[in-house]
Amino acid sequence: MRGYALILQNELILAWRRYRLVVLALVFLLFGIEAPLVAKLTPALLKSIGQGMTITLPEPTSVMSWQQYYKNMTQIGLFVLAIVASGTVSRELNEGTLVILVAKGLRRNAVIMAKYTMALLQWVVALLLAFGVTYAYTAYYFPDELSPHPWLALWPLLWFGVLWLAIIILGSTLSKSGFTGFLLGAGVYLGLTLLNMFKAVHRFNPVSLTNDNLALLTGTKTFWSLAPAYAVTLAGAVACLALAMLVLKKRRL
């Protein structure tokens, strides 16, 4: 436990000194601004393209703003976090820096858990920062009643991060290359997305947690309709972390 806290503390200090936390925060603040901007800009852009034509354009709504937010978070945000977490274990393996820690009596499991916690922390903070910005702009520019559940809609995506980062950490433990975690994550994501073509799987598929946010936002789906997917996500995350610990235990450092 002491080892875990030490490594986590060290990770936080390093991430701060290497400007990583600041850069991550800035990037997600930018995503947060972009979502309502795109919602506001799209009708104006279409109008300028179709000059002379009479097209009836729907007024931008809060739903369009949130739609862009979830698009950003699932198509870019998840992969940004994959880059963030992808090198964490593999770099240590590559540079042999774990040898010192383990020789000092730190448990290898603590390494995995601390790296995972750090990744999860960054995911939660990044997502919430962007959420806060989008929330504020949306409330100001699109004060309609169409998005009654903004908080509820965010939870499944936050929860998906639990599995997502466990997969990335597992990939990062498997190889000395900094890209294996990223590739493993992308592969699993693609596989799960394809699986979702079967309707029966939808309720159980973790990837549904990244697809159904708008339905939750507008209230056409309930939070617990995805209950099995939450469970599968958690089970998958535990399995990935256990496997990562096993791999690291057998590995020569």
Add this chain to the structure above:
Amino acid sequence: MTDFELIKEYLPFLIPAVLIELALAITGVISVLRHPHYRFGNRILWLLLVIFVQPFGPLLYFFAGREVE
């Protein structure tokens, strides 16, 4: 609507966005210039990336490109 009014309408989005991108570019440039070695790529490549490819250039640099002592 005149161009000026149009720009003014979007200022609440533009000002913070431009400030954030500037901050990212400046931290990126300073760091690239201070560190002569990179995991991959060279100084020119990283300078171009952190200045012009916003916001992914700085992100990639700080998380994957920068060599850590």
